Amino acid sequence: MLDPGSNAELPVIPAKRYFTIGEVSELCAVKPHVLRYWEQEFPALKPVKRRGNRRYYQRHDVLMIRQIRSLLYEQGFTITGARARLEGGEAQVESSLSQQIVHQVRMELEEVLDILRH
Numbered sequence: 631m632l633d634p635g636s637n638a639e640l641p642v643i644p645a646k647r648y649f650t651i652g653e654v655s656e657l658c659a660v661k662p663h664v665l666r667y668w669e670q671e672f673p674a675l676k677p678v679k680r681r682g683n684r685r686y687y688q689r690h691d692v693l694m695i696r697q698i699r700s701l702l703y704e705q706g707f708t709i710t711g712a713r714a715r716l717e718g719g720e721a722q723v724e725s726s727l728s729q730q731i732v733h734q735v736r737m738e739l740e741e742v743l744d745i746l747r748h
Contacts, residue, residue, distance in 0.1 A: 640659060650687075651665055651684075657692055659699070672694075675691060
């Protein structure tokens with residue numbers, strides 16, 4: 631569904647537990663108001679809300695947002711089509727998210743190896 635190369639231009643996701651909406655916006659190249667809209671349209675996207683109704687996204691949320699971004703912006707799905715694709719292909723989504731995590735870890739390990747070489 632989402633090949634690892636399609637999000638190659640996006641920054642590496644840092645090793646953190648929670649991300650603010652501003653950080654997720656930069657990590658996924660999507661404006662904050664679009665993220666808030668997607669929360670309404672995609673039931674699986676539910677960031678933790680804390681004091682003051684502030685959103686805190688976890689790593690799996692960031693990966694899902696990148697998945698949604700790919701479906702909408704790169705593969706040409708409509709919101710309804712992307713929602714159906716995500717809901718209908720839950721096993722595919724999990725597989726794709728796993729592939730993204732493996733790709734992310736590999737990139738991080740390559741960075742560490744590069745640092746150690748120098």
